Amino acid sequence: MSNDLHVFVRDGQVYTSLTALLLPDVIPYEPPWDPWEDYDRSPDDSDTPLTTRWAYGTRPWFPLIPLNPSFNGPIFECLNHSRFLLLTEVDTQGKHILHCDIRGKWVDLEQKLLWCMERLGAGLLIPWGTKLPRPPTAYGYQRSHTDANLAKKVAMRSCNAFLLIAATCSWHIMSRQYRNPGHAWTALLTDDPKYPIPAEWVLELSRSFVGDLTTNVPRTGALISSIHCPWQVQLPMFERFLILIWVRQTSAAVDSTLRHYVPSEAAIARATEALQWGQTHDSTWGQPDDSSWGQDGGEQPVSAAPEAHADSLFPIPQPHSGQMRGEDWKTFFVRRRDVNKKKEETETPARRQSRQSRERAAMNHSIPGKSSTAVVFEWQSNDEFGGFYECIHLTKAEIPMTWTLYSKSTRVYDSFRNEWDLCDVLDPTSVPNGDWEEDDFPLPPAPSEPAPAPLPPPLSSFLRDIETHFGRYEVAPSAQYTRSVERFVSILHFHLGYQLAASTSTPRGRSTTFNDWARKTHWTHLCKLIGDDDNANITSIPDAQKHVITCFIGYLVTLPQSQLSDIPPDLWDLGSQPSLSASNAHI
Known part of the structure; x- marks a missing residue:
């Protein structure tokens, strides 16, 4: 078995991965799959784009959603x-x-x-x-x-x-x-x-x-059941680009596409033993399939779970909120889930019946009323602590207005404590129940034929992004330009008046002197002429654009000053109507 296969154990389930060293913080609910019908029976994933989900054949693009971009x-x-x-x-x-x-x-x-x-x-x-x-x-x-x-x-x-x-x-x-x-x-x-x-x-x-498909950009990845892989064609590509893929191992027949994800019995045993040694609720770090810890020279695994740091980096939790200092919302809900699971194991039948009755009553009411004994907490982002979410108790007067800002997927009821938690990061794109417009806003019907292609944006829209962003910075002397495309373009645009929207067609009105200069001039020499000695950093400029830039500099070099107005206006913005110099303070 390959060294690249990592084995994880959580809640009695075995997961493997070739591209991930950790399991997701939360394993979402796995929807049922019917081989005779559509197996995409879960809610639309586009409503929860920031969390790892199970693989769906209809959405092969979903694992590439960037995390915290x-x-x-x-x-x-x-x-x-x-x-x-x-x-x-x-x-x-x-x-x-x-x-x-x-x-x-x-x-x-x-x-x-x-x-x-x-x-x-x-x-x-x-x-x-x-x-x-x-x-x-x-x-x-x-x-x-x-x-x-x-x-x-x-x-x-x-x-x-x-x-x-x-x-x-x-x-x-x-x-x-x-x-x-x-x-x-x-x-x-x-x-x-x-x-x-x-x-x-x-x-x-x-x-x-x-465009950055390297591991520098973390992405959501996806979970796959070993029973069926909806991406027979996509999976090798995801593996090549190291997209995070986890496969849940089942006792049923394994899809032939996923056979290289099947771990050995020894690997499962090592992962299970590592879980018993660790202090977390699962084996946080996956065990390589051929690891040899416990044998000669092997090292005993240790828990890699982050500890909560009770220092000035985190706010002091509110009393009775249940949140520990430095504990984020994900860790809180996982810890409480584990505590409730242990309580449920020792719960008497009478208490279980009473608790479940209380839970049904809470779910059947749209909002806790004034006579309700349920406590409501809201998880609020604290900007003074870098957006850290803290659990805040709501008063009876605050509950009605705040409640409507959340939906079923962002309200969590704890029947053991008779408490509600309102947390929008559980489902960042959920629809608030209090928005009657959202509730009554119908989704567009499925088109009977393919949707028409989108209209092309105006060229000015692309140019405005570049000019707005880079136009905010002072233009330094040519010798001080940094070795980057941005500065190279800044010299051309802000210093010399080159039109970023210049046509890539062959410039007109060229003289013999112009043609000779353009033919003899190499790109590296032109870069030095403009002021960028490191032309290696601008090789990504397309050849068509290089040709137009060369022609533009050729006009400036070969034409006498009295004839500079002959430069085509779509190439030079400092001609008879210098709109650039009038609108840009740097020129």
Whole structure:
């Protein structure tokens, strides 16, 4: 058995993985699978994009959803908002809606990502039955709501929906790189004959969590039952790119696609023994299939569970909340689950009947009333401690308004303690029950024929991302430019007036002197002429763009000053109508 196969044991279940050293914090409910019918019977995964889920044949893009992505850079910085700092406004009807400035940027980003998803997926062999994610607009960020907190919650749900589109783009990129390793996927976007996307924008996309397919970007991964693998074609690709895949071993027949995930009996025994030695509820670290701890020279495994640090980095928990200092919400619910399981083992029949009766009564009431003895806690993010979630007790007066901001999937009832926990991070994209608009908003019917292709975004939308982001920084002298594409483009654009939207077609009106100069000039010499001595860092610029840049510099070098106005205006922005110099303070 391979050294790369790791074996885990949790709650009596055996899991294996070739790409993961840890199990997910929470193993979600496994939906039933019927080989004669559709086996995707669980709720739509697009409503919970930030957690590891079971594999579904209709959503092979789901394992590529980035975990805790960094919304920086010119493309995704418009999503860099927390729920508590997100701006809303009141519309003409007195309702609350996402601020128009943010809303406009999200609309532009949605259009650009949908267009990229369409172009990157064009011509690929998509598995039959694949369902692409719904656009973020379908999650409600452009609609108004009766409450500001509700408008923020719906906006954050929509913000998470952008990750679904991003994951699908990553899936298309991965598919292309897996089948054609030597082909640059960026050329599909930059060299489109009708609607080319600026190379600078595509370069930033390749550096983001969309184009970075290395392990530097953690992703959700997926769980698979050994009975059936819905991704016979996708699984080898996921393994090649080290996407986290866990396989739950069953006593039933094993799918032939997953035979290399079947552990030996000795490996299972070692993982079980490691669990008994450890202090956690499961074997946090997987045991390699051929490990030899316990034998000569072997080391005894130790628990790798993080300990709660009771120091100034964490707030002091509220009395009677049950939360320990430094304990995050995930650890809290796991610990309480284990405590309740032990209580249930020693529970008398009479107490069990009383507890279950109390639980049914709590579930049948929409909200704890004034006469209810149930205690309600809300998990609130504390910005003073880096967004750490702490368990806060709600008063009777606070319960009605707060309760409506949560849904069935974000309310947890503990029948042993007669307590409710309201925690939106349990399901970040859930629909609040208190939003009657959301409850009555029907999902779009399944189309009888394929949806039309998205409209191409205007070129100015891509350029605005680059200019807005990099235009905020002072332009230094040429000798001080850093060795990067951003600075190289900054020199051309802000210093020399090069149009980022310059056409890749052959420039017109070229003289013999111009042609001779362009033919003799090498790219490395041109880079030094502009001020970037390290041309190795800008090799990602497409050849078509290199040619246009060479022609642009050729005009500046060969034309006398009196004829510079002859440079085509779509190539030079400092001609007869210098819009760039009028709008940019750096020139």
